[in-house]
Amino acid sequence: MTAIAEATGQPSEAVxxxxxxxxxxxxxxxxxxxxYDGHALPDAIAAATKKWMxxxxxxxxxxxxxxxxxxxxxxxxxxxxxIVEEELVA
Numbered sequence: 837m838t839a840i841a842e843a844t845g846q847p848s849e850a851v852x853x854x855x856x857x858x859x860x861x862x863x864x865x866x867x868x869x870x871x872y873d874g875h876a877l878p879d880a881i882a883a884a885t886k887k888w889m890x891x892x893x894x895x896x897x898x899x900x901x902x903x904x905x906x907x908x909x910x911x912x913x914x915x916x917x918x919i920v921e922e923e924l925v926a
Contacts, residue, residue, distance in 0.1 A: 839878075843885050844911040850918035857920075859913045863888060885910065 840851045840863075854860050863884055870880035888910035898905040903912040 839881050839885050840910065840914065843889050844908070844914045846911070846914045846918070850914050853921045854914040854917040857913075857917045859917060863910070 837848050837851045837855070840846075840854070841848050844851070855863070866884035866887055867877075867880045870883040871877065875883060889908045891909035893903045893905050893907045893909060893912045895905055897903055897912070901912075901916050903916050
């Protein structure tokens, strides 16, 4: 959680919500793939974080989810999951 929070600048509660979402499952798949490739867990998390931070939100995700385009993918979906969670609680 720390690696994602540091990369995105988002609080740990938002990261936890992201990791519990379907998007977090996809992120976990990338961590798992790095583990399978022989990386240690901290390196696998760092690799997945770097990969997701390198991707940018495109027009379709921006339109579908209201995330500003060109925002790093990881940052965008951490924030998106936090907003959705807050809306469900309200």
